């Protein structure tokens with residue numbers, strides 16, 4: 001017997017309608033290339049999204065066609081998200097930091113029809129256009145007054161398109177399982193793969209992220225997403241904020257600029273922000289040199305990579321509660337969130353220092369398990385390491401245009417490629433990527449824990465550990481370090497002796513190599529494949 005409840009589809013159009021009716025006076029503030037502080041309301045944003053959609057309706061597109069963006073976090077990008085998804089098209093966000101060959105591959109693989117670009121990216125678009133003949137138009141996200149000179153044959157002006165559409169435009173009814181957004185993951189090997197989100201998965205994920213022990217987004221919040229809208233929809237913030245009625249602050253192309261971030265936090269009274277560790281390092285460096293405070297910021301979520309304890313402790317001193325989050329492009333992205341500070345009373349200081357570094361507890365909607373090499377499930381004892389698998393209604397079941405391939409080793413579970421422990425309270429800790437695991441004498445060494453311990457040295461800016469051939473142990477850890485600005489005199493001996501007592505004795509690396517800069521992927525992760533290649537001829541001292 002079925003329940004007697006209305007079958008109302010979970011669509012992004014319903015967020016737009018709720019946003020314009022219920023949260024219409026909520027504010028969106030943006031840094032853009034043509035205005036350092038653009039501000040307006042959700043009501044105005046969604047009216048413009050309707051106008052844009054009205055113009056797009058004349059483009060002769062069919063449902064499911066891809067509309068791409070190469071853009072920073074700002075209000076026009078936000079409008080494009082809604083205009084395309086609510087029209088039944090798929091908003092394909094492209095990471096501008098990818099290599100040109102990857103961009104060409106992605107645009108052609110996704111069969112993008114139109115690409116919305118920030119004026120900053122016009123030169124990039126000009127170089128890509130000859131290789132992407134099926135793109136019908138490049139829409140520059142600005143007004144006629146600021147349209148740059150361009151050799152793009154089919155360049156269109158965003159504001160002209162908006163002005164030509166009607167605010168009365170009505171979006172079509174949509175199936176909640178229809179695709180709404182597409183984001184390619186940039187693996188370190190092979191071609192990027194597309195993760196295709198649905199309206200339903202996006203809404204459920206947004207609900208999940210809003211929960212108090214997840215990101216905890218309410219109408220009283222002012223949210224600054226420093227996570228890019230081109231990488232997994234800025235962790236769902238552009239959907240959750242209009243659902244809750246929270247004010248949104250978009251940093252535009254200033255995501256890496258500590259001074260602008262501090263100014264936005266203070267002027268707009270930001271309460272909650274999310275970003276990768278690198279962003280927080282930039283903000284902290286600015287706060288230290290300027291002596292500024294960030295009084296309104298209550299909580300920051302750090303994800304995308306392991307967070308060094310030093311960042312958390314420095315943020316503690318500014319009165320900001322830092323919470324680690326873990327997820328993946330394939331998971332929309334949020335999987336776990338570490339809200340251990342909320343239950344801090346239950347931990348001793350020592351326990352808290354350890355638990356707060358973990359990736360956190362799965363939010364409702366995400367199921368986790370860890371398995372050994374034979375696929376046998378491992379206990380949640382905080383000690384056993386295993387391959388981490390996930391499932392749930394916002395987790396990718398297969399990649400775009402690879403539907404026929406065998407993406408999953410085990411039916412119904414997504415293999416994350418991470419190695420993790422889970423403790424009895426459900427706190428998961430990532431110890432490695434499967435392919436980065438170091439096996440010394442048959443035993444696993446967690447490169448992430450060694451990296452955390454090394455980065456906590458005050459003279460270390462960044463550290464990476466790779467497994468390297470050893471005649472006796474088959475592999476031993478090699479620590480590769482970028483010295484901090486006041487760490488030019490740091491020696492290998494000083495660094496290695498600082499690790500004693502912090503990690504297991506046999507995890508202490510056999511050698512340290514100093515380097516000016518670590519290689520990073522387009523999403524800011526250390527490229528271990530490249531590091532292994534760079535150090536392939538290295539030999540450990542006898």
Ligand code: AMP
Nearest residue numbers: 303304305306325326327328329430523
């Ligand atoms: P992406 O799909 O580019 O967002 O990358 C997802 C991967 O980033 C995960 O599979 C993890 O390996 C890594 N990652 C994300 N968050 C964390 C975290 N809190 N700690 C350690 N690794 C993380």
